[in-house]
Amino acid sequence: KVVAVIMVGGPTKGTRFRPLSFNTPKPLFPLAGQPMVHHPISACKRLPNLAHIFLIGFYEEREFALYVSSISNELKVPVRYLKEDKPHGSAGGLYYFRNIIMEDNPSHIFLLNCDVCCSFPLTEMLEAHKRYGGMGTVLVIKVSAESANQFGELVADTITNELLHYTEKPETFVSDLINCGVYIFTRDIFTAIQEVSTHREGQANIRHLSSFETLQSPTRALPVDFIRLDQDILSPFAGKKQLYTYETMDFWEQIKTPGMSLKCSGLYLAQFRFTSPHLLAAGDGTKSATIVGDVYVHPSAKVHPTAKIGPNVSISANVRVGAGVRLISCIILDDVEVQENAVVINSIVGWKSSVGKWSRVQADGDYNAKLGITILGEAVTVEDEVVVINSIVLPNKTLNLSVQEEIIL
């Protein structure tokens, strides 16, 4: 038996995701029409002998209750949300709930960050992990040397794939091979975390005795139960024949910003062609809108037959799209109205917003730039014939004048 654990973080994390994380926890923000966390969950569902999926976070229980019960019913796999009373770090959270996680007596535990977008090749990882015979296997990918420092950089043995050296977000270049935030462990991981915690406790006691050091750096020490998987486990256990790597040749991205969520929405829509073609809009028949490329339309949305939609467009529940509207590369959230002949390009339109007739909401589509995509927060009104370019508009604003490269507070 295997179990999967998805780390979802909490409200103090994901701040770069504002204003979209004001009212919705980032893990539930829709990509390709499904909550972000739905994509790793579906990947876990494809594993043979999966007993349980756990989401660990420090969001309020009620924020996940509805999603967790509906997905459990849909997939016929028990999905459970485990709430930490405070952040314990990515390994500390796992350790904190070790008794619950081990209830099914699993031989292997998958651990996934919720904010990565990839094809989650979990079955292949499990096979590789069994061949290696270590405590853990880390999914890794080669990225450009310029971007590597945003991630954990690592060195692996080219023949055995052993993880030889690991540094989290180093200041000077180590390697273009990086940690994807997807892992598989045997139950020995709990002993490893326990060891690190005991060591930490020992150090804390020494520090307590030496008042000199306490005076110098009173806040340096981390709480004994706060343990990070990367710095506190991967770094010290590298090069000890316990950790191995599995390299993916498929797509992989990290989802820290709204811009990246738009990019990843497109990657998941493209993946639906192979995994869930029934979720893609077909655009057949004279009564339906013109569909270009990969598009998701929620069944409750009403799209006028003269609208033209796509590529990379996701339309959520109860959206109304008027006559002659053009949508390209965008996420339109629940209850939005896009009125006649409006155009939305490279943008995210927040819940309950409205875009007026002949208006344009657009951006140049540089997913990594601060104003590279336009974002309308919740309940924003763009009046008729207004143009919004490369801007972020905070919730509840009304725009009656055109703006460009502005943050409207």
Ligand code: GDD
């Ligand atoms: N439940 C819980 N509790 N989750 C947490 C906590 C915690 O205390 N701290 C972090 N997380 C979750 C986050 O929500 C995220 O899904 C994951 O754990 C990792 O978050 P961070 O520890 O903030 O690291 P990061 O995202 O900046 O980088 C990590 O992931 C990269 C891949 O996306 C590192 O492991 C990098 O090395 C790696 O490249």
